[in-house]
Amino acid sequence: MNSSKKAVVLVSGGLDSTTVLALAREQGYECYSLSFDYGQRHRAELFAAERVSKTLGDVEHKVVRLNLDSIGGSALTDENIAVPEEASEGIPVTYVPARNTVFLSIALGWAEVLGAQDIFIGVNAVDYSGYPDCRPAFIDAFQQLANVATQVGVEGGRYEIHTPLMDLGKDDIVKLGARLGVDYSQTVSCYQATDDGLACGVCDACRLRREGFVNAGLEDVTRYAN
Structure with missing residues (x-):
């Protein structure tokens, strides 16, 4: 492996980001996985992120603490807003x-600190639940920003934001992960998972994930609470 081929990979511990990490590793990158403790209600995903990062052989797994729950505005950070089922x-x-x-x-x-010019993120414009910051237009805009807002960009380098799942359905993502040998039982996608990582089976994330396994013709290895 080329030791100079470094990438930062955003890893939430869910199905999509784990698949992206496995893909970046297959492509020969030294992966530095990055997760966020941002005040999310479904904190089991942080343990899942640590598991999959270790299993897939990253160089380092960093968890950055943020307090997005202090501003609220989302069912994932505000316990007074119900997670839709x-x-x-x-x-x-x-x-x-x-x-x-x-x-x-x-x-x-x-x-920039690592000397890496590649960043991977598992956003998706097909099964993306309507999030505006998962669209190609957002990624294109951020990549332009990255190349004017950094020393690397000013000095002639170029950052690339990789979104290998952007145009894939959840079933295609599951098939890709299966080919890469991803153990999806280690992942947590549920918006209201228990502390042990058991999925509710009824939230939007669970629905999309389950349909992905069904449409891919593969066993759903998700651990459900019921």
């Missing part, structure tokens, strides 16, 4: 305001 139209209440903008900004800073 039915599909909703428009932007759902599980959208966390500016989350991916903040996450990518910190990933960019770490990449």
Whole structure:
């Protein structure tokens, strides 16, 4: 492996980001996985992120603490807002305001320190629940920002934000992960998972995940509470 081929990979502990980490590793990158303790209610994902990062062989796993719960505005950070258990139209209440903008900004800073010019994130424009910061337009805009807001960009380098899952359905993502040997039983996608990582089976994240396994014709290895 080329030791100079470094990448920062955003890893939440869920199905998508774990698949992205496995893919970046297959492509020969030395992966530095980055997770965020941002005040999310489903904190089991942090333990899942640590598990999958170790299993897939990253160089380092860093957890950055933020307090997005202090501003609220999302069912994922405010316990007074119920997590919806039915599909909703428009932007759902599980959208966390500016989350991916903040996450990518910190990933960019770490990449600059590491001397890495590649950042991977598992955003998806097909099964993305309507989040505005999962669209190609957002990624393109952030990549432009990255290349004018950093020393690397000013000195002629170039950052690339990799979104390998952008145009894939959840079933295609599951198939890709299966080919890469991902153990999805280690991942947690549920918006209201128990402390032990058991999924509710009814939230939007659980619904999309389950449909992915079904449509891929693969066993759903998710651990459900019921």
